[in-house]
Amino acid sequence: MRIGLLADLHANREAVEACVKALEAAGCGRWVILGDLVGYGAEPGWVVDWVRERVADGAIAVLGNHDQAVVAGNADSMGPVIGAVTAWTHSVLDQQQLAFLDGLPLQVVDEDRLYVHANAAAPADWAYVSNRLAATKSLLATPAWLSFCGHVHEPALYYLQAGSASHFAPGSGVAIPLSSQRRWLAIPGSCGQPRDGNPAAACAWFDTATRQLGFLRVPYNHELSAQKIRAAGLPQVFAQRLSEGF
Amino acid sequence: MPVKLHAGLKIGEFTLVELLHEGGMSRLWGVSHAQIDVPLLMKLPRIDYGEAVSQVVSFEVERMLMPVIGGVHVPRFFGSGEFEDQPWLVMQQLEGDTLEALLKLVPLAPARVAQLGALAAQALDDLHRQHVIHLDVKPGNLLLHVDPTNRQERIVLLDFGLSHHVDLPDLLAEQFDVPMGTSAYIAPEQVLGVRNDPRSDLFALGVTLYQLATGNLPFGTPTSNHGMKRRLYQEPIAPRSLNPAVPRWLQEIILRCLEVDANLRYPTAAQLAFDLLHPEQVALTGRADRRQQGGRLAGWRRWFVSLGSRVERSEGKSVDASRAPLILVAIDLKQSNPALDEALREMTRRVMQTATDARLACVTVMRVARIGVEPNLDAEGRSRHVKRLIALRHWARSLNLAEQRITFHVLEGAEAADALIDYARSNAIDHLVMGARGVTGMRRLLGSVSSRVVAEANCTVTVVRARADTPRDPDADGPTPGA
Structure with missing residues (x-):
């Protein structure tokens, strides 16, 4: 079985559609959503509905810090610029959509895999996995053989060894066979708001039979997503960064 | 338990x-x-x-x-x-012995050393093109296998326990402080912890060829880290000093593989295989005539170079074989179209300029009536052969390529297309450049050489046409657009 993984979708409908199409072409039949469905982008309603439908079909989704802030309608939690988007998002989602976000779990364990938005060492504190030390903490906090998280927008793969975990920057699209003799932590990268200088949407797949992991970069119509952000009157900077991927 | x-x-x-x-x-x-x-x-x-x-x-x-x-x-x-x-x-499980079995017969005949070296280099080229560096090349990991379907020998590589895949996480990269490899064969940069340079495999193959050709190991079998580092500053004894039967070209090839600076080695395994397959075309340098060990001065030179490579270590960039391609230009000496000649030379020049480590093989096909006739053996055949070599050199003169970047070959065959396709395959050519000729009655009857080469060669093919030479009848010559 091949699982498609999306993280940090950030209300970007075009990016989600493109990633889903690419992952379906790669043979994915199940979905895992690693949090931050909303925030920054102009189509939170569409993205929440899409995830809700998948979850109704057995997909797994976890809560992200933006999802939590939007549910609370908390415009102050991440500064005034993001706060404006948070308040706007809260205002355009209906009660059912907000209730769905509110009901998302912080983490889910499925067989030998852990799905969580932030660092597994303190998932509710929204700690990042942005370096080898943080990755080591996250890996040591769970017995799971393979963890997936988001929150950090750059794709990465960490693996446990003596000392600090090692870091690998995926880039070639080559499927990576994950050894069962050590433990791994994979970050698919942000679907809806890439920040590594490449505007293409990021996502990943994992094959439970072959134990292979694939990182994908999918080009999508980011100009359209940016237009929608401007049309909604959201801060310009969130439109601009989509075309530059910063 | x-x-x-x-x-x-x-x-x-x-x-x-x-x-x-x-x-x-x-x-x-x-x-x-x-x-x-x-x-x-x-x-x-x-x-x-x-x-x-x-x-x-x-x-x-x-x-x-x-x-x-x-x-x-x-x-x-x-x-x-x-x-x-x-x-x-x-x-x-493959039949055959590893080259370790040959170590009791060393020194081997130089021609056999070159043959085995070429087979091993071709195997490494195949591996490197899959983005994998072996990092433990030695006689015991080179299996000589005879293909039961065509009775041809080839080398099969064994044991990938130390290998590095450029696109996958390296589980060995930073886990161990000691250099990983076999002490007699390990490349100097590998001793320093570099694991992403395909040319490390060429060094280890060079040690293997040295051993097969002389019976000695160029750097002994050190047991300590310090002993392994000695190859960074100690020049090996020249193979010809140990075994005078080693020809100069083989010494040139082996010592080039053993350069402490990877930039001075062959840029790719394919280029090493090419030289081992064409001894008469090896460009000889001071390495060919080196005697004994380089003196203290040479040792210091090697040491300084190794300091440089330590700086490179931190950059951690790996070499892409595609930047050192083997280019073949097929020249039809029979045709006399100056515009096409110039267009072909211009294209060759451009292709050679894009990659500084590219090598060019200028090839022409001498038609022989049928296979089995060996015109080369008689005096007339020899003179026809030499005449063509001179013509090839003349053709390439204005390219102004350094001697070590260009070789000349006269192939023999009944069909020019077959000869070119075979040559490109057996020499791991990356890019074949050839001219398309104008429309002639003969071409209509026999079909085009270039269209067959485009269809059947296993490499990139560029067919050059002089602008004025556009065929009037598009069906008559060369590949059609989109072919």
Whole structure:
């Protein structure tokens, strides 16, 4: 079985559609959503509905810090610029959509895999996995053989060894066979708001039979997503960064 | 506790048949499988208490890499897993001995050394093109196998426990402080911890060829880290000083492989194979005539160069074989169209300029009536051959390429297209450049050489046409657009 993984979708409908199409072409039949469905982008309603439908079909989704802030309608939690988007998002989602976000779990364990938005060492504190030390903490906090998280927008793969975990920057699209003799932590990268200088949407797949992991970069119509952000009157900077991927 | 292994034990879908080899690092069992009818080998590393961690990780690396590499120069992979605590891996068992078996016969005849070296370099080229660097090339890991279908020899590479895949996580990269490799063969940069340079394999192959040609190891078999580092500043004794039967061209090739600065070695395994296959075309330098050991001055030079490579280590960039391509330009000496000649030269110039490590083979085909006739043996044939070589050199003169970047070859064959396609395949040519001729009555009758080469060669083909030479009848010549 091949699982498609999306993280940090950030209300970007075009990016989600493109990633889903690419992952379906790669043979994915199940979905895992690693949090931050909303925030920054102009189509939170569409993205929440899409995830809700998948979850109704057995997909797994976890809560992200933006999802939590939007549910609370908390415009102050991440500064005034993001706060404006948070308040706007809260205002355009209906009660059912907000209730769905509110009901998302912080983490889910499925067989030998852990799905969580932030660092597994303190998932509710929204700690990042942005370096080898943080990755080591996250890996040591769970017995799971393979963890997936988001929150950090750059794709990465960490693996446990003596000392600090090692870091690998995926880039070639080559499927990576994950050894069962050590433990791994994979970050698919942000679907809806890439920040590594490449505007293409990021996502990943994992094959439970072959134990292979694939990182994908999918080009999508980011100009359209940016237009929608401007049309909604959201801060310009969130439109601009989509075309530059910063 | 390690599992007790015995004949008849079922591991995964495989059944143990007999213990074939009991080594210090692992055991090899012959195994069978109900649906697989090729001979199979199961490798099981020792996991007893006290075994080195590096050994365990090495096997993990091998299990990770073997399923993703393929081709005729590696054993076919059939599966891997864990049986209780015991990891295992099954691959095809190939007939043949490793080159280690030849070590009791050294020194080998130089022609045989070159032949084996070319086969090994071709195998490494295949591996490097799959983005994998072996990092433990030595006689014991080079299996000489005779293909039962065509009776041709080839080298199959064994043991990928230290290998590095450019696009996959490197489980060995930073885990161990000691250099990983076999002390007699390991490249100097590898001693310093560099694991992403394909030219490290060319150094190790150079040590192997040195050993086959002289019976000696150029840097001995040091047992300490310090001893291994000695190759950074100590020049090896020249092979011809140990065995005068070694020709100058072979010494040139071997010593170039053993350069401490990887930039001075062959840029690719394919270029090394090319020189080993064409001894008469090897550009000789001071290496060919070196005697004994370079003096203290040469040692210092080597040492300074090695300091430089230590700086490079931190950059951590790996070399892409595609930046040092082998280019073939096919020249039809019979045709006389100055515009096409110039267009062909211009295209060749452009292709050679894009990659500074590119090498050019200028090739022409001398038609012989049929295979089996050897016009080369008589005086007339020799003079026809020499005449063509002179013409090729004349054709290439204005390209102004340094001697070591260009070679000249007169092929013989009944069909020009067949000769070019065969040559490109057996010499691992990356890019073939040739001219399209105008429309002639003969062309209509016989078909075009270039269209066959485009269709059948296993490399990139560029067909050059002089602007004024556009064929009037598009069906008559060359590949049609989009072909």
